[in-house]
Amino acid sequence: MEKRRLAPWCSLNSCAGLRPEEKAVPPVSRLLPRRRQGGPRRAGPGAIFRGGLMASGIRGWRWAAQALRAAGSGGGWWRPAAAGPSRSLCAGEVPSLSYQELKDLKKTKVLHVDVRERWEIDKFGKIPASVNIPLGELVEALQMDPTEFEEKYSQKMPAKSDPVVFSCLAGKRSRQALSFAMSLGFSSVQQYAGGFEDWVKHEPPEKK
Template sequence: RGPCGWQRRRELELASLRLAVSLAGPGSVSAVLRKLCSAAGRCVSYEELKDLKKNNIIHIDVRERWEIDRFGRIPESINIPLSELAEALQMSPGDFREQYHQKMPTKADHVVFSCLAGVRSKQALDFAVSLGFSRVQHYAGGFEEWAKREHLEKK
């Protein structure tokens, strides 16, 4: 997929967020995300993710490889596109290490998923939970928020 695919995916993710905002009534997208995340207890904020990255968490970015190549990545994240995640989380540890050059997460490891704007990472979270992963969360702000916040912090 090229930029057209990325733009379409971004449009779909933003449409999902707009729907959530419209259903929740007046308020900002971030306020709606905080409500949705706090209800589930499975969301992390930008600040929480920065703190978690100082510890032994496994951070999986489920965007497509071309998105990582073109726009960058959050440091120390493993790129496993959402389309590969089902197979990856069920691989043998040796095959996982060979494919992704990282330790395979166990069902007890603390794992945080991210994507562009929180839609695919939520799908990844739901899938991991269905497989029995107990300490999984997602970063709803995604790479878009990370890049903006990092840029502001460096000013």
């Protein structure tokens, strides 16, 4: 029986069942540059893709792509794509309104929801023209029947496309409120992260 001649890098186990042209494709290690004395040297994209061209078939291109990534890892010319901005609130800073921006918005038809607790409102006051819906009630409130919402909060129920601004004492709870509202499909929501603490630096609160 004539013995099948295998490529020098091909073992019996790894090349079993492959077509002859596939066995002639070198592994990734053969496409990477060899280290010279005095430190490692990285191959450029042209050299590696020439290695891919020399390899036959789709496997050669796959190995070339892997070699490009390996050659560029750790500070080479290749870099993985940076993650783009995400709508996830855990991914970074959430845009916030300034005092003046909120003040200007209040001249329009915007619903300003203060998510602090009721005792905070009673003790310290509130930002004028805001409605108090404590954070613990917010998810339920935003899913209420419009008539029930108006009866409880003396405010018209916002549509999911209506502009809504959330605030609290200093931004932590308003950020959560923003996340809740977005998860329920409200598309025009914002937060005033400076909250009550920032507002009273500019003008006095409204007290009962």
